Amino acid sequence: MHSCTKKGRSIIDEIVRGIAEAFRLIVTLDPALMEVVSLSLRVSGIALLFSTVIGIPLGAMLGLNRFRGRRLIIALLYTGMGFPPVVVGLFVYLMLSRSGPLGQMTAPIIPDLFTPGAMVVAQTIISFPLVAGFTMAAVMGVDPALRQQVQALGATPWQTTLAILVEARIGVIVSIIAGFGSIISEVGAVMMVGGNIEGSTRMLTTAIVLETRKGNFDLAMAIGVILLAISFAANLIMQRLQGRTVDE
């Protein structure tokens, strides 16, 4: 009983120390931490960009058109939305490993394993189904008569799609938030394909895993606080954008 209380107190101490350490690391702009933060933001940012570029047109196409095979694509998309990141990591690992089908190729567009590029690929695969799925739902929620109306006003097919996406902008922003949320806090895939190499592929999430294993709970806590802060800040920015449209 006594030891339990002691243990409880020590965990609280760890948390308090962790938060204090987080502030110290942030205030002093700790170079090692800044490198990890910078890499995490770059990898997840680029992956989100790719997911948006793939996901929004795909979602719009599925939401606005009826064609053979559409149901199958939607079923695959829904499956992709719930994919365990570690399975995506395994898939990308197998594809990019030296004996894998893509690993044997030497095209500059195909990244090597244990590089930031490999992590971008994995995170893109994780997040684009979310962006596409939520965009599709948002587009399908727009009044179908709007399409005919904008066409009657002289819109080209591209202008019609754009008008519908703008009408569905709240849902489209939510899709991007969901895509970002799914990768910034993801650990399984980046651990597998990145390898958590210091100065090269160490991300915020993989650093937390490493520091916890080493027993550096205060540092792990500090990085955790920073990760939460980034996630919160990113969502806040998105919500502000969304808020402008919600309040309209």
Add this chain to the structure above:
Amino acid sequence: MSDFVYRLQNVSKTYDERRVLTVDHLRIRRGEVFALVGPSGAGKSTLLRLLNFLESPSTGRIRFLDVEFTARGQVPLRLRRRVTTVFQRPILLNRSVQANVGYGLKLRSEEAVAEKVSQALAEVGLEGLARQRARTLSGGEAQRVALARAIVLDPDVLLLDEPTANLDPYNVGLIEEIVQQRNRERGTTLVLVTHNVFQAKRLADRVALMLEGDVVEVADGETFFEEPDDPRTAAFVRGDMVY
């Protein structure tokens, strides 16, 4: 230049093997007010969608301003943009009133958008609402914005699909006056779909009765209402037709 804006020959429209429209022969003159009357489901709105090139005919030919289109033909954008429709339900974009009215002009990359928008809003009597959110308008105001959004494009043909069906008498009168003025002063051809016989009588130079996808009779207003050829037209005008 031809006297007709539209010439339809053996046009039909079929959805899922169900034929909803058959027009053997129909001509719409440049600058006239042409009313399509008939009960719901008669094919009036389908015909209007074909006239706006929102859909292609299943068979037949539509000649528009000396250019002919068939089921497989693509209508060039520049021609499609000379026609526009005001629908029964005003579908406004979730933007300001002025953004809605300027939308079609921006699609065409036109200049002096703000000036044209304020002129169009003044024409429909809504110049004070330019900055208001379109979704906050009343039904009558929304339909007048939809009308302003169409007339600002200065189309050759303005298609009106039951534009006053859900409006109060004040807004009905206002919209009728605006479109008549456009027709008189700019020579805009109006094709009006309505099931309101009195509205057709008030506005139209020529009237066509449609029943079950067929054009039963086309005649000038006076003949159509006073001495129709077809007994079904006479029954429709008398209000005897149950639908």
